Amino acid sequence: LDAERLLPAAQRAVATSALQQVASDTIRREFERTGHSVSQTSRNLGISRTTVYRHLTTEKA
Numbered sequence: 001l002d003a004e005r006l007l008p009a010a011q012r013a014v015a016t017s018a019l020q021q022v023a024s025d026t027i028r029r030e031f032e033r034t035g036h037s038v039s040q041t042s043r044n045l046g047i048s049r050t051t052v053y054r055h056l057t058t059e060k061a
Helices: 003-033 038-045 049-060
Strands: none
Touching: 003 038, 003 049, 038 049
């Protein structure tokens, strides 16, 4: 492996991690705003309840 190929991969990993954190933060805020309603959170954000649950459980872990 050469260093030129590792750096972009590392940068992508950091960017992906940051994006996942933003998504989890957004979902968590909406979850709080809806009074902890997973159904309402999923409707408001246009995502599945499964996605809401996944972000809430990975946020706590």
